[in-house]
Amino acid sequence: MRRRGLIGLAMLLAPLLAQAQPRQQTAPPSGPTLSASRNLMAGSMLSVLVSRAPAGARLAIARPTDPPSSAIIVVELGGRAAASLPVPGEAGTYELRLTRDQDGAPAILIRQPLVTTPAEATLAAPDHVGRGSDFPVRGIGPNGGRDRVVLVAKDAEPEASGPSFFPAENVEARLEAPDQPGRYELRYLMEAPVSGLRILARRPIVVE
Numbered sequence: 009m010r011r012r013g014l015i016g017l018a019m020l021l022a023p024l025l026a027q028a029q030p031r032q033q034t035a036p037p038s039g040p041t042l043s044a045s046r047n048l049m050a051g052s053m054l055s056v057l058v059s060r061a062p063a064g065a066r067l068a069i070a071r072p073t074d075p076p077s078s079a080i081i082v083v084e085l086g087g088r089a090a091a092s093l094p095v096p097g098e099a100g101t102y103e104l105r106l107t108r109d110q111d112g113a114p115a116i117l118i119r120q121p122l123v124t125t126p127a128e129a130t131l132a133a134p135d136h137v138g139r140g141s142d143f144p145v146r147g148i149g150p151n152g153g154r155d156r157v158v159l160v161a162k163d164a165e166p167e168a169s170g171p172s173f174f175p176a177e178n179v180e181a182r183l184e185a186p187d188q189p190g191r192y193e194l195r196y197l198m199e200a201p202v203s204g205l206r207i208l209a210r211r212p213i214v215v216e
Contacts (some may be wrong), residue, residue, distance in 0.1 A: 040065070042106055042118050050124040051097040051150035051200035053176070054104070057090050061106065062117075067091055068105045069122065069201075076107060076114040080201050094152055097203025099126040129196035129208035131157065136214045137185045145183050147196050149208050151176045154199040159183055159213065162193045166205055185215050 043057040056067055068079035080102070083091050096102060106118040129149025137143045147157035158172035173181035175196075186192065196209040 040106055040117055042104065042120050044104055044120065044122075046121055047123050047125070048095060049150050050095060050099045050127040051152045051155070051198045051203065052095050052127075053152060054093045054095050054122070055090065056093065056104065058085060058106065059089065061085055061089075062108055063087075065106055065108045065117070066114075067093060068107055069093055069096065070103050070105060072101060072103045072121075074103075076105075076116045079105070079107075092153075094154070094200055095122070095124055095150075097127060097150075097152075097198055097200030097206060099124050127198055127200075127203075127206075127208055129198070131194050131196055131209045131211040133194050133211055133213060135212070136216055139185060139189055139215055140187050142182045142184045144180065145173070145194065146180045147173075147175045147194075147209075148179050149175060149196050150198055150200070151179070152198060152200050156197050156199075157181070157194065158197060159185075159192055159194050162191045162212065164193070166197065166207055185213075189215050191215075 040060045044054055065085045066082055068082045070079040080096055081093055083093050085091060102122040104120045104122045105116050107114045107116050127150050132146040134143050145157060149155060153176050155176060156172045156174050158170050160168040160170040171183040192213045192215055194211040194213055195207050197205060198208050199205045
């Protein structure tokens with residue numbers, strides 16, 4: 009009888025004893041960390057958050073097989089906790105890296121895969137506009153920092169200049185039509201690492 013009483017008492021005390029046991033504390037991460045999208049359109053801007061980055065740290069985008077000393081784009085953090093990097097304009101598999109110099113040579117502290125999809129763009133504008141008039145335009149694409157939407161002659165070279173705006177600042181704008189009537193072309197131009205300058209979209213416009 010006494011044995012049963014001891015067993016019952018032990019069962020009652022077990023939850024209390026379990027609560028009294030000290031809980032193991034999980035140590036917070038001590039090294040640097042990266043937070044960024046792993047998939048996005050080629051030619052766009054990649055926003056990266058960095059925590060506990062050491063002095064002299066850099067962000068880099070490289071091919072997975074590139075050595076630590078090689079990269080497509082490198083941005084010095086300079087003590088910042090966030091930065092934006094232009095993504096290569098060619099679709100493919102890349103790597104986001106946090107690096108710093110160790111023993112006189114770049115060393116990779118953290119790496120994260122980065123996959124880019126083919127760059128695409130769309131344009132919206134009137135089919136016909138009057139000479140010297142301003143008209144609404146919309147251009148949406150990778151919206152990289154050097155991308156622009158430009159109105160040029162239909163047979164103009166990719167580098168040709170004309171009324172333009174930067175979709176990274178605003179995807180909608182008003183452009184002024186040329187004084188000379190004729191057939192023109194509205195273009196979305198992407199300018200990104202690896203791909204260079206590329207026409208992603210065209211829309212014919214007749215100036216009357």
